[in-house]
Amino acid sequence: MPYSGLDLTGRKALVTGAARGIGAALAVGLAQAGADVAASDLPTATARAGLADTVRRIHDAGRAGFGCDLDVSDVASVGPTLERVASGLGGLDILVNNAGIRRRAPALEVTEDDWDAVLDTNLKGAFFCAQAAARLMIPHGFGRIISISSQLALVGAPHRAAYCASKAGLANLTRVLALEWAEYGITVNAIGPGPTTTPGLLAADARDADAVQAELSVKMPLGRRMDAEELVGAAIYLASDSAGATTGHLLVVDGGWTAI
Numbered sequence: 456m457p458y459s460g461l462d463l464t465g466r467k468a469l470v471t472g473a474a475r476g477i478g479a480a481l482a483v484g485l486a487q488a489g490a491d492v493a494a495s496d497l498p499t500a501t502a503r504a505g506l507a508d509t510v511r512r513i514h515d516a517g518r519a520g521f522g523c524d525l526d527v528s529d530v531a532s533v534g535p536t537l538e539r540v541a542s543g544l545g546g547l548d549i550l551v552n553n554a555g556i557r558r559r560a561p562a563l564e565v566t567e568d569d570w571d572a573v574l575d576t577n578l579k580g581a582f583f584c585a586q587a588a589a590r591l592m593i594p595h596g597f598g599r600i601i602s603i604s605s606q607l608a609l610v611g612a613p614h615r616a617a618y619c620a621s622k623a624g625l626a627n628l629t630r631v632l633a634l635e636w637a638e639y640g641i642t643v644n645a646i647g648p649g650p651t652t653t654p655g656l657l658a659a660d661a662r663d664a665d666a667v668q669a670e671l672s673v674k675m676p677l678g679r680r681m682d683a684e685e686l687v688g689a690a691i692y693l694a695s696d697s698a699g700a701t702t703g704h705l706l707v708v709d710g711g712w713t714a715i
């Protein structure tokens with residue numbers, strides 16, 4: 456008989472920032488593992504078009520799902536949106552806090568707007584989504600909250616002050632929430648991806664291919680950027696019954712970046 460501990464059949468999931476990149480891959484991957492999935496992203500025409508494609512792939516996997524607007528930095532909208540998502544799916548068992556932005560600048564040139572934009576999305580948004588999700592999960596005594604942090608939660612990188620602060624904050628926030636919500640049957644974990652080819656990463660990196668490869672040769676034993684699909688198994692595990700005793704953990708999937 457096949458192992459069933461990773462089967463998400465019957466689970467209801469929300470993935471934020473799911474119009475493209477890692478969020479889209481995780482939304483589709485959770486559906487392929489059996490979950491019904493709501494995919495949310497910014498209330499823009501571009502994001503809605505991306506969500507439509509993500510939702511089509513969720514349906515292709517044979518699962519129910521829909522797209523919805525959610526700017527995670529708009530805290531007032533988070534609770535009502537998650538309530539609508541839970542109502543639409545018939546519950547909420549899994550939250551993937553994936554929405555995130557990057558703004559590269561030397562620390563001496565970072566503006567207050569840069570700092571606030573990155574922290575409001577990557578850290579504050581993730582916290583209030585987790586809080587709203589936990590409020591919906593507690594009455595059912597089960598929940599899986601997974602935040603997409605970064606390998607840069609553990610090590611620094613030049614020109615990434617706000618980003619590194621947000622991702623390190625998210626990793627330690629994960630531990631606090633794991634401690635507080637364990638008694639409710641909710642596990643709280645984070646994934647720390649290394650460099651992964653996505654639209655957001657490519658847009659933020661103006662270097663030519665030789666410069667990128669030179670860095671990867673030194674910093675990343677894998678020797679290449681990852682594909683978003685290489686993060687799916689980690690998310691399925693952390694969302695599954697198999698991970699019931701795994702909480703407060705940062706699961707680094709970084710091609711060896713932090714092993715050096």
Ligand SMILES: NC(=O)c1ccc[n+]([C@@H]2O[C@H](COP(=O)([O-])OP(=O)(O)OC[C@H]3O[C@@H](n4cnc5c(N)ncnc54)[C@H](O)[C@@H]3O)[C@@H](O)[C@H]2O)c1
Pocket residue numbers: 471472473474475476477478495496497502505525526527528553554555556576580603604605606647648649650651652653654655656
């Ligand atoms: N790609 C990488 O190398 C890498 C590495 C480590 C961590 N991460 C993290 O993974 C997550 C996804 O990154 P990606 O590379 O797929 O990025 P991406 O830019 O390709 O996609 C991010 C998605 O989030 C959405 N988004 C941005 N701000 C939002 C907001 N306020 N509310 C809701 N949605 C919002 C965007 O519209 C977009 O669809 C981010 O948290 C990022 O920090 C990425």
